[in-house]
Amino acid sequence: MTGRVTGITPYPFATQPIEPNQRMEPDRIDARLLDLVQRNNRMSSEELGAKVGLSASGVQRRLKRLRSEGVIEADVSIVSPKAIGRNVTMLMLITFERTRADIVDRFKRAICRMPEVMSGFYVTGPADFVLLITANDMEDYEKFTRSLVRDNPDIERFETMVVLDRVKAGFTLPMASMARW
Template identity: 65%
Template sequence: MQYDRIDARILEIVQKNNRLTSEVIGELAGLSATACQRRLKRLRSEAIIEADVSIVSPKAVGRPIQMLVLVTMERERSDIIDRFKKAIRSSVEVVNGFYVTGDADFVLYVTAPTMEDYEEFTRRFFYVNPDIKSFKTMVVLDRVKAGFAVPVEAPSEN
């Protein structure tokens, strides 16, 4: 997976607004619409662009309660880790899940309609799982920044 300075510019543009037309993106990146479409297709096929998504407000869709949950596993065996990753992927309450280093093994971003719903989720997701040693919940007071934009630097010209 390699990209050049023009690809980097396209990536900056689509991370801010992926609903722009190829004509507009091309104009901003200094390309024709056709050349821009070719580059976007390649960036997607090479998985440099992983997905085209919209960021939805949890409050607007009835899930105003947001938590960060630090999860510590009983043991760090690959089968246990893989099983928990699968559970994370299949849970609608878990919006983002990260396998991390440090004191916790996983960090989860969870949303719920009410605290009662979150409590029910913890019983179903954490308490019945014998592989989980502990979990710590931090309630989000204010979502200061949300997004998936990654800083993209143009590769150096050699």
């Protein structure tokens, strides 16, 4: 599995995705564009151009290149969980009885198919995975845990922490040091 975000459909014209050990060195304009579009991807090419000193067509060419190279993986909208009735958010720590490649790979595939799992991380430390999960209510969460955890013989234990307040959410990466503005 590559280092790409799973669950977000990449651009169909992405021909040279960035590999996990490969690093893109953005120039000042690319870095400023990346900073702007990851905060608000609804800005027009004209607005972006005015902020970075390029024409609208120059902005479009750069964004197309950044998408085709896999630097921009997707353009998304962040939906308020509460606005759609997903009132409970939890962090779940999963620990396997034994950590084998086939077990890890099978679990990765399983969580990628589960819409309740907003983010999943294979981690070091006392747990093997950390999942960010959403549910309508505790009954919905209980059904989810039964299907994911209790029916899985490879899982030794799980621990759940209920989120009391979402203080910050997003995928924004710090770009200021690269943009030198």
